[in-house]
Amino acid sequence: MATEFMKYLDKSLKYLHRQGAFLTVADDQGRENVMTISWGNIGFEWGRPIFTVLVRQSRFTHEIIENAKEFTVSVPTRAALRDQLAFAGTKSGRFLDKFAQGVLTKVPGRTVQVSTVKESDIVYECRIVYHHAIDPNILAKDVDQTSYMDGDYHTIYYGEIVDCYPREA
Ligand SMILES: Cc1cc2nc3c(=O)[nH]c(=O)nc-3n(C[C@H](O)[C@H](O)[C@H](O)COP(=O)(O)O)c2cc1C
Secondary structure: OOOHHHHHHHHHHHHHHHOOEEEEEEOOOOOEEEEEEOOEEEEEEOOEEEEEEEEEOOOHHHHHHOOOOEEEEEEOOOHHHHHHHHHHOOOOOOOOOHHHOOOOOEEOOOOOOOOEEOOOOEEEEEEEEEEEEOOHHHOOHHHHHHHOOOOOOEEEEEEEEEEEEEOOO
């Protein structure tokens, strides 16, 4: 896995940042939720391949991932997935089971216990190795003002990429 994920790096980042991807989380009580993300990154930290995701405190996903050990990111690389990304990025799992609405199909993870999204093209399975909440006291003022006018700060989760593969695999 150390370098396998590099094969899909450019394409994944392009679609993650421009269009969005599906972040799926599950807690130790078996609650699972999917939401759209576009803020995140893929790289090396601690000598390991790491996927970082930024989740605002207001999200239902935040409630779940705070008690989670793993997450998956499923990246669609087709414009045709815009409706599904908009669905997962506007509805909250606090009020409905997004996987039960006939819009997105869950598929078991290959290596982790969290589901992945069938309607995607590149899958990342991650083990959370670290997280930290944004501390406004050490955040540049201009970033604070442009990204956190409402005080809804992100927590950043670092997931070691333990599996990565194209959907058809
Ligand atoms: C294209 C797109 C990208 C998004 N990226 C993020 C993100 O990186 N982090 C975040 O906290 N919310 C992001 N959101 C907002 C969440 O997906 C949205 O608030 C969602 O309804 C939260 O679902 P939940 O309450 O079930 O967790 C994004 C939404 C869209 C449409």
